Amino acid sequence: MAVMEKLKIFVVQEPVVAASCLIAGFGLFLPAVVRPILDSMDSSKQVPQPALRDVSIARIFLYRLYLLFLFVD
Numbered sequence: 001m002a003v004m005e006k007l008k009i010f011v012v013q014e015p016v017v018a019a020s021c022l023i024a025g026f027g028l029f030l031p032a033v034v035r036p037i038l039d040s041m042d043s044s045k046q047v048p049q050p051a052l053r054d055v056s057i058a059r060i061f062l063y064r065l066y067l068l069f070l071f072v073d
Contacts (some may be wrong), residue, residue: 011018
């Protein structure tokens with residue numbers, strides 16, 4: 001049996017495991033490719049830091065939103 005046939009049978013029999021392997025593959029592959037590309041780009045442009053007050057307000061808002069959806073039926 002060829003490797004591709006075995007792979008097709010595996011995907012049909014275990015679709016969740018196959019999807020997990022595919023997602024894990026992307027998770028390992030993308031940082032290895034994207035990070036060097038981003039590092040090679042011009043990094044002289046500095047992004048201004050957000051004000052600490054704005055960050056804390058955003059965190060509080062997201063936490064309250066999370067709690068809202070957590071306890072809503």
